Amino acid sequence: MSWLSQVGTVTATAVRTIPQRRGASLAAVAGIAGVVAVLVAVLSISAGFQRALQQTGSPENALVMRSGSASEMMSVMLGDTVEIIAQAPGIAQGALAPGEPLAPLMSAELFVVIDVPKKSTGTPANVPLRGVQPAAFATRPDLTITSGRKFEWGKNEIIVGEGAVKSFRGLELGSRHKWGQNEWTVVGTFTADGDVWESEIWTDARVLQPAYRRGNSFQTVIARLNSPEAFDTFKDALTKDPRLDVQVQRETEYFANQGQTLVAIIRSLGFVLAILMGIGAVFGAINTMYSAVAARTREIGTLRALGFGRSVAVISVLAESMLLATVGGIIGAVLAWVFLDGYRTSTLNFDTFSQVTFAFDVTPSLLVQGTVFSMLLGLAGGLFPAIRAARLPVTAALREA
Amino acid sequence: MKFWPLLWSSLKRRKARTIFTFLSIVVAFVLFAYLGAVRVAFSAGVDVAGADRLWTTHKTSIIQPLPAAYQDQIARVPGVIMVTHASWFGGIYQDAKQGFQQVFQAPVDPEAYLTLFPEFRIPDDQKRAWIADREGVLVGEVTAKRYNWKIGDRVPIQGTFYRKKDNSTLWEFNVRGIYTGGKGVDTSQFLFHYEYFDEARQYGQGTVGWYMARIDDPKKSTETSKAIDSLFENSPAETKTVTEKMLAKSFADQIGDIGTIIQWVLAAVFFTLLLVTGNAIAQSVRERTNELAVLKTVGFSDATTLGLVLTESGLLALAGGGLGLALGSMAVGAGDPTGGFLPVFYLPTKDLVRGVFFVFLLGVVAGILPAVQAMRLRIVDALRRG
Numbered sequence: 001m002s003w004l005s006q007v008g009t010v011t012a013t014a015v016r017t018i019p020q021r022r023g024a025s026l027a028a029v030a031g032i033a034g035v036v037a038v039l040v041a042v043l044s045i046s047a048g049f050q051r052a053l054q055q056t057g058s059p060e061n062a063l064v065m066r067s068g069s070a071s072e073m074m075s076v077m078l079g080d081t082v083e084i085i086a087q088a089p090g091i092a093q094g095a096l097a098p099g100e101p102l103a104p105l106m107s108a109e110l111f112v113v114i115d116v117p118k119k120s121t122g123t124p125a126n127v128p129l130r131g132v133q134p135a136a137f138a139t140r141p142d143l144t145i146t147s148g149r150k151f152e153w154g155k156n157e158i159i160v161g162e163g164a165v166k167s168f169r170g171l172e173l174g175s176r177h178k179w180g181q182n183e184w185t186v187v188g189t190f191t192a193d194g195d196v197w198e199s200e201i202w203t204d205a206r207v208l209q210p211a212y213r214r215g216n217s218f219q220t221v222i223a224r225l226n227s228p229e230a231f232d233t234f235k236d237a238l239t240k241d242p243r244l245d246v247q248v249q250r251e252t253e254y255f256a257n258q259g260q261t262l263v264a265i266i267r268s269l270g271f272v273l274a275i276l277m278g279i280g281a282v283f284g285a286i287n288t289m290y291s292a293v294a295a296r297t298r299e300i301g302t303l304r305a306l307g308f309g310r311s312v313a314v315i316s317v318l319a320e321s322m323l324l325a326t327v328g329g330i331i332g333a334v335l336a337w338v339f340l341d342g343y344r345t346s347t348l349n350f351d352t353f354s355q356v357t358f359a360f361d362v363t364p365s366l367l368v369q370g371t372v373f374s375m376l377l378g379l380a381g382g383l384f385p386a387i388r389a390a391r392l393p394v395t396a397a398l399r400e401a
Numbered sequence: 402m403k404f405w406p407l408l409w410s411s412l413k414r415r416k417a418r419t420i421f422t423f424l425s426i427v428v429a430f431v432l433f434a435y436l437g438a439v440r441v442a443f444s445a446g447v448d449v450a451g452a453d454r455l456w457t458t459h460k461t462s463i464i465q466p467l468p469a470a471y472q473d474q475i476a477r478v479p480g481v482i483m484v485t486h487a488s489w490f491g492g493i494y495q496d497a498k499q500g501f502q503q504v505f506q507a508p509v510d511p512e513a514y515l516t517l518f519p520e521f522r523i524p525d526d527q528k529r530a531w532i533a534d535r536e537g538v539l540v541g542e543v544t545a546k547r548y549n550w551k552i553g554d555r556v557p558i559q560g561t562f563y564r565k566k567d568n569s570t571l572w573e574f575n576v577r578g579i580y581t582g583g584k585g586v587d588t589s590q591f592l593f594h595y596e597y598f599d600e601a602r603q604y605g606q607g608t609v610g611w612y613m614a615r616i617d618d619p620k621k622s623t624e625t626s627k628a629i630d631s632l633f634e635n636s637p638a639e640t641k642t643v644t645e646k647m648l649a650k651s652f653a654d655q656i657g658d659i660g661t662i663i664q665w666v667l668a669a670v671f672f673t674l675l676l677v678t679g680n681a682i683a684q685s686v687r688e689r690t691n692e693l694a695v696l697k698t699v700g701f702s703d704a705t706t707l708g709l710v711l712t713e714s715g716l717l718a719l720a721g722g723g724l725g726l727a728l729g730s731m732a733v734g735a736g737d738p739t740g741g742f743l744p745v746f747y748l749p750t751k752d753l754v755r756g757v758f759f760v761f762l763l764g765v766v767a768g769i770l771p772a773v774q775a776m777r778l779r780i781v782d783a784l785r786r787g
């Protein structure tokens with residue numbers, strides 16, 4: 001009999017006898033399932049959060065902020081700066097409404113936050129409130145009004161992203177809000193293909209300026225370029241202009257770098273967790289496999305007496321351990337996927353000090369990572385017991401039990 | 402302890418299993434310690450918030466400034482003992498990757514701030530030096546350690562929002578004091594002189610970020626809050642006053658589900674580990690059925706057998722859990738695993754007590770079923786089974 005078929009036969013015997021060792025095997029499977037479910041769950045939070053931020057933005061858009069600004073929230077830009085930026089080469093021209101003359105497709109914006117109670121807790125949260133100019137919609141083609149209509153320019157009207165409507169209280173279509181000295185009416189809701197704008201409230205920048213006492217100042221300029229390649233020309237023109245003191249980034253690049261703080265927190269906590277849990281699960285698996293080897297002592301002894309090799313015993317124990325672990329891993333990953341994938345929540349993006357709503361994202365790669373992790377646990381858990389199985393003296397093994 | 406040799410030999414019976422069961426209990430309780438610390442970190446100081454402190458912010462959002470002139474008006478509200486202010490600064494040290502932006506940096510009125518927060522411990526000479534130096538800064542020990550700052554260092558900070566009148570973004574401060582604090586006190590703050598800041602900044606003069614007041618009677622916090630807010634009703638900058646606890650809670654809620662979920666998963670893992678180890682302990686007793694029968698044959702009473710088995714599982718739980726809690730509190734004490742993003746990171750005594758409770762629970766629950774089985778064992782059956 002070839003070595004491979006020996007291994008196959010013995011492993012099959014081992015697997016068939018698992019039901020006789022139900023309790024210990026179940027405990028190992030449950031332990032590893034728990035570990036993998038937790039690992040996948042934690043990583044899916046950061047995956048979902050990052051996805052919301054990283055998919056936001058278009059390569060054709062450039063974001064201009066005052067130099068030194070770490071986020072939109074911290075930038076300040078005066079009205080005359082905005083006028084100079086409008087003259088820069090590379091900005092696409094377009095008509096903002098049918099029949100209107102061509103104008104540069106750029107929007108000078110304000111980005112502030114407003115206290116709105118969170119639905120889940122009732123406590124106030126920093127919901128982003130963005131003041132925009134007419135070209136804002138041309139620069140974000142993903143944005144679609146889902147109910148109501150766009151706000152009218154010059155009026156105290158707002159539109160609210162669907163993510164914000166779901167997460168925060170009282171932002172439904174038609175609701176009115178007294179914020180500061182103004183009363184605002186929600187006239188529409190919108191989606192943006194999962195981009196972070198769905199967490200925001202939008203209104204006319206010119207209406208927001210006096211409400212937040214910003215005079216004729218803005219915070220950022222978002223500009224649609226003729227093509228992604230026009231970025232360097234545009235950037236050089238602005239950064240070399242002695243009248244300006246600005247930094248220029250691709251919009252995609254800006255959002256990809258947002259949220260690093262939170263992602264770092266989740267990642268590093270997840271890492272510590274995975275290590276500790278992994279160690280715990282390996283100990284559990286080792287125990288299970290030792291008792292499996294103990295229970296199979298007679299069987300292994302018989303096989304060895306019949307001429308099966310030591311390595312066959314080793315492989316069969318390892319295979320059983322990895323099988324149990326993999327089953328546990330798959331159960332855990334699937335549990336995480338079933339219960340958590342798509343779960344919507346909102347959190348504070350430390351970098352902009354404002355709320356971002358996002359959905360947990362159990363990606364296929366996380367499922368694979370979880371399962372691979374469980375196999376490693378299985379391997380580690382089976383190693384010592386496998387060595388013991390190999391070392392069992394045939395005679396003693398046969399005598400035992 | 403005449404049964405000690407007996408207990409010892411039954412623990413030694415399957416050495417490997419005993420060791421690994423012991424180690425997984427250790428890991429479970431290390432995890433438990435982390436659970437407590439993470440909960441505290443995400444609750445952003447709710448537990449240690451001063452009951453007698455109120456925070457007054459702009460009604461629409463904390464990012465909106467308030468006039469500096471409000472201070473005197475708030476000070477005159479009945480029930481208010483003292484009031485001071487702080488503002489958000491948000492500068493960058495070296496580059497954004499250093500994470501300094503997440504450190505609470507604020508221009509404050511030095512003496513008043515220290516009076517309001519007596520939990521900040523600072524040597525007297527350092528306190529005087531900080532107050533005397535306009536460009537001085539008081540740094541919490543966590544932050545000082547993180548960036549390796551010593552007393553006397555000149556620290557360059559890049560303003561992200563605030564610039565100086567000459568349009569430069571560079572703000573330099575002299576480290577004059579390093580403060581410490583008890584459990585739960587945020588020792589990461591970076592505090593400098595409001596006077597220096599307000600004079601040097603390009604815009605925003607005469608405004609502050611928010612006010613903090615001490616009141617004489619925490620039971621009257623609602624009335625006092627209302628009295629403060631009614632002062633500024635219908636003004637261009639209306640206010641919202643809440644207790645420090647409320648503010649901390651709403652900040653924790655802003656981070657939201659993530660903290661809750663991390664706690665849930667930690668708890669789930671902890672209990673899974675308990676289940677697995679409990680099962681291992683139970684199994685080791687079940688395997689020894691006929692040995693127990695032999696004990697009974699030679700005259701051990703039912704109660705003694707029960708006690709023996711329970712003591713065995715209890716010993717394992719106690720040793721493993723005790724070591725786990727000890728290691729866990731040490732690991733937590735060594736600082737938060739995110740490298741400074743969670744400034745308040747410690748294991749509350751309450752959780753430590755809870756941990757001890759779980760240690761005993763594990764010992765009893767894991768041992769009780771097999772112990773009862775052992776007690777009820779009929780000698781004849783047990784011996785025949787072997």
